Amino acid sequence: MALYAELHRHLGGSVVPRVLWRYFQRNHTDLAGSFEGYEVFEDFYTRPRKTLDEYLELHTLVEKVQTDETLPYFIYRLMRGAYVFENLAYLELRYTPYLRTPDTLSQTERIDRMTQIVEIVGKSSEMIEYPIVTSQILCMHSRLPYEVNRAIVDLAAQMPQYVCAIDLAGGDAHYRDRLDEFIDLYEYARSLGLNTTGHLYETEEGCYPELLPFLMRIGHGIQIPLQFPELLPELARRGQCLEVCPTTYLKTGTLEHLHQLKVVFDRCFEAGVDIAICTDNAGLHNVRLPFEYESLLTHDIIGFEELQACQDAAFRHAFAWKHKERPASILSNILLHPEFDPVA
Incomplete structure (x- = not known):
């Protein structure tokens, strides 16, 4: 069995349509009643949007039902599907914990409740029947105030048993007016020893070279090889990895055709920049x-050798994968050398 690593999956966008629909039917008949049936809901939930901002609005549909009480329900089904249908050995789940707290509380109360959310996500992800190595990436958000985003960084540093990194999300077109603020937050995070990634260079409006030096991985980053290939040697020197999520760019209107990604892969391979292939929002x-x-x-964007290189890169850049080899290599060693000890 080939076992894979997923480095870029949002908790809010990970709920597959059928699971979300059944939850609505059983617990939110008002939401289910907005659609004539499952087929209509699935079409609404999964169809392409014209812009990234329009696409991100779908996250709010899930965020408001992912509470401290319901998160175990959603995470169990997420982990089961990831193990049974995707052969995942490693999964990093990213989300903004503040947005899973009740909006009826004050900002201070919501910040205090974030710890509980991280604990629930962490404990719910630990399943003997579906053994996947998991960790969390906590997302700062472009539409949250500085105080909340700094509290998210502090929380990540305080809970290394569950959290492996921080991220910046919320639409990369919205960073410009607060760029100094986000640079300060990333500097603070690095001073605490935190791993870093960030949604950057996903769209043509989200290109900020000022943030690149603070990132260990780049969430998406496709505009670098597409528009600014001169930056690729510096990315290679820093050992940065792009988290490329192919279907996303068609769903958000960022790209018109999947084949446009061939330039992304070709230029990154030529420059020695690693790519990890990810899903982003597998449910959406x-x-x-x-x-x-x-x-x-099948679209001849990469070949099998390039695919294996990307799969290897995913484990190499995984923030919480503690082994020297990926699972497929460990299994091969066991088959060839029964005395091989993968823990040694």
């Missing part, structure tokens, strides 16, 4: 990681 897209692999292969 109604796709799974092996589909992303197959789609890139």
